[in-house]
Amino acid sequence: MDIIDKLIQTHTLTGQEFTELIGMYEDQEAAERLSAEALRIRKEIYGNKVFVRGLIEFTNYCKNDCLYCGIRRSNQNSSRYRLTKEEILECCDHGFELGYRTFVLQGGEDPWYTDDRMTDLVSTIKQRYPDCALTLSIGEKSFESYQRFKEAGADRYLLRHETASETLYRKLHPESMSLKNRIRCLYDLKELGYQTGAGFMVGAPFQTREDIAQDLLFLKELEPQMVGIGPFIPHHDTVFADRPAGSVKLTIFLLSVIRIMLPHVLLPATTALGTLDPIGREKGMKAGANVVMPNLSPVKNRKQYELYDNKICTGEEAAECRDCLSRRMETAGFQVVSDRGDFQAETP
Numbered sequence: 115m116d117i118i119d120k121l122i123q124t125h126t127l128t129g130q131e132f133t134e135l136i137g138m139y140e141d142q143e144a145a146e147r148l149s150a151e152a153l154r155i156r157k158e159i160y161g162n163k164v165f166v167r168g169l170i171e172f173t174n175y176c177k178n179d180c181l182y183c184g185i186r187r188s189n190q191n192s193s194r195y196r197l198t199k200e201e202i203l204e205c206c207d208h209g210f211e212l213g214y215r216t217f218v219l220q221g222g223e224d225p226w227y228t229d230d231r232m233t234d235l236v237s238t239i240k241q242r243y244p245d246c247a248l249t250l251s252i253g254e255k256s257f258e259s260y261q262r263f264k265e266a267g268a269d270r271y272l273l274r275h276e277t278a279s280e281t282l283y284r285k286l287h288p289e290s291m292s293l294k295n296r297i298r299c300l301y302d303l304k305e306l307g308y309q310t311g312a313g314f315m316v317g318a319p320f321q322t323r324e325d326i327a328q329d330l331l332f333l334k335e336l337e338p339q340m341v342g343i344g345p346f347i348p349h350h351d352t353v354f355a356d357r358p359a360g361s362v363k364l365t366i367f368l369l370s371v372i373r374i375m376l377p378h379v380l381l382p383a384t385t386a387l388g389t390l391d392p393i394g395r396e397k398g399m400k401a402g403a404n405v406v407m408p409n410l411s412p413v414k415n416r417k418q419y420e421l422y423d424n425k426i427c428t429g430e431e432a433a434e435c436r437d438c439l440s441r442r443m444e445t446a447g448f449q450v451v452s453d454r455g456d457f458q459a460e461t462p
């Protein structure tokens with residue numbers, strides 16, 4: 115039995131086998147075998163449905179200083195903004211009209227948005243839209259804070275682990291941050307009953323195949339309901355400005371591997387993938403992804419939420435973005451649905 119058969123039959127591999135498999139990403143036959151199986155699984159569980167999440171990038175203030183990120187604290191050239199509660203609610207109103215049934219509030223770690231303000235925001239949105247799911251993506255907090263947001267009505271939380279390798283983590287983050295805390299957060303979120311999302315960047319500076327193998331083993335152990343992976347893309351105002359972007363091919367290969375490892379997972383084809391390849395998100399869908407996250411942020415602020423260079427969808431109105439993605443998905447043979455798109459633990 116070769117390692118692809120082994121992955122398909124057992125849904126996991128050893129670290130060494132994962133490393134070997136990752137080394138095969140340019141082998142077209144291997145990639146096709148993986149994507150055929152990933153697509154089969156995805157269709158069996160989710161049909162040809164694509165779930166959409168309305169992404170509201172509500173603040174680009176951040177107290178952290180991740181070396182790769184365009185909105186890191188030490189980037190003096192970033193023009194900072196913060197949406198008001200009213201502006202956020204307008205985004206939700208508009209999104210609801212457009213058929214969104216999941217809103218994602220994402221931002222830097224902005225101390226102005228205290229737990230009281232976040233709790234108030236979450237409960238207001240949930241009261242106004244009881245049939246919508248609300249996802250938070252606002253970084254590392256205490257168990258108590260996560261608990262308050264959950265009690266206020268938050269359903270899901272996205273927190274990429276970024277890398278499961280301590281050595282690589284240290285090369286990508288300042289001393290003040292720790293991998294241990296990030297992983298603690300993910301286990302807290304799961305314990306509190308959030309549908310939890312982890313993930314990592316593909317092709318981050320210094321990343322090796324062994325590092326990615328470690329990420330895959332970590333995902334298998336954590337068993338998150340969502341996994342977000344996208345290629346690293348340099349940002350001109352960071353220390354990694356001159357680093358090459360991650361590989362689209364490898365990202366797509368890994369989407370298939372993750373679908374096979376975690377068959378029920380909610381797996382987005384990310385904006386970063388669409389940024390590096392004009393049909394990257396369509397390719398992601400065909401390789402096992404089942405989620406897209408169109409931008410619902412006000413057009414006036416979109417360029418300011420610049421995590422990396424040349425980010426797509428920064429000039430489009432919410433409706434244009436939604437229509438564009440629906441068309442793209444249809445062309446690729448999928449159908450965008452107006453549905454909360456919850457994790458399905460059992461095949462219906």
Ligand code: SAM
Pocket residue numbers: 182183184220221222223251252253254272273274276314315344345346347348349386421422
């Ligand atoms: N502050 C929250 C957090 O840390 O989880 C959410 C916002 S953070 C900007 C969202 C994600 O953007 C990160 O988890 C990271 O993986 C991704 N990201 C940041 N810089 C990037 C870059 N240069 N290329 C690709 N993705 C990047």
Ligand code: FES
Pocket residue numbers: 408409426427430434435436438439
């Ligand atoms: Fe935003 Fe195409 S998805 S414009």
